Amino acid sequence: MKYIHGTTEFHIEEECVLSLGKFDGLHRGHETLLEHMMEQKNKGCATVLFTFAIPPRPGRINEVQKVLTTNEEKVAICEEQGIDYLIEYPFTKEVMTMEPEAFIEMLASSMKIRGIVVGTDFHFGHNRRGDYHLLEIYAKKLHYELKVIDKVQYENRDISSTFIREEVEKGNMEKVKYLLGYDYFVEGVVIHGREMGAKVLGIPTINIIPPENKLLPPFGVYVCDVVVGDKTYHGIADVGCKPTIEGVNPVAVETNIFDFNENLYGKKVRVCFRSRERSEMKFESLEALKQQLEQDIAYGRFYVQQH
Ligand SMILES: Cc1cc2nc3c(=O)[nH]c(=O)nc-3n(C[C@H](O)[C@H](O)[C@H](O)COP(=O)(O)O)c2cc1C
């Protein structure tokens, strides 16, 4: 896959099928779009996802925008899904004020568009004036086929990245899985913690520090799957900063993998959140924490057996 970013100058020689939008966390709504794109791919078109690199709003320059998928994850997911080109187009003042007609012309001058796939609510161009009706008018002129997808819903609400971010923030991980089509996950390289887990508490854990802009579920304990290479293990994870342990601890995801004693330091792992058990708490003593951890592990094992 080619990842085109940081430039407004690009040219794709092949005939292509295109979809446009933000695509934060590919979800079950996007899935329908992708299926149509893959049908075109089978007929010889290259698949192109066109997204914008939206800068932070003025006055919020120092605020980190939390996302379901970081750029690195998006690149990996797009590659897995069979996307040939991921374009992250700079959202400059000129682009922001570009009339939708000029935007379509710009796209058509950069690639040979044979198909466009969008949802019914897709809007683009200055003041979001462009919509699928305008794309339909240009379909005849520019000789592409337009496919407009009805919005996939859940409980009478359109599935969207906004909807999913709200549910992640509430810790509703089963619902998030349904909306995404897969477990919500965090990736990171296993680092050294204080090593109290194995030595003091008798419960070994792996620690990862999530990327700063990765949206996390609320601090607390989650039944999870841990993916290491091509293997998946069950475990129980704490998201938070371990208030029982003295000092300032960074926000981390710390996981006890069941029946596992290999050394994972320096390895990249993916922690997939399956279900929230409880909030993170400050315990009176390490002994009290240890007792709770044992209960958490028992809870996690039971959950895994039942689901
Ligand atoms: C399932 C699980 C639940 C945890 N719950 C809490 C908690 O509620 N409060 C807390 O202060 N630490 C909690 N922790 C973190 C422990 O304090 C941590 O395992 C211990 O401090 C070892 O950290 P280390 O790897 O940095 O040595 C939890 C850890 C796990 C694996």
Ligand SMILES: Nc1ncnc2c1ncn2[C@@H]1O[C@H](COP(=O)(O)OP(=O)(O)OP(=O)(O)O)[C@@H](O)[C@H]1O
């Ligand atoms: N539930 C859905 N069903 C069908 N198509 C969808 C669905 N959600 C988004 N799309 C389409 O996918 C493309 C990308 O959507 P985009 O990621 O920008 O929006 P979104 O998922 O609704 O998120 P946000 O909440 O950020 O607006 C658009 O063409 C959009 O219309």
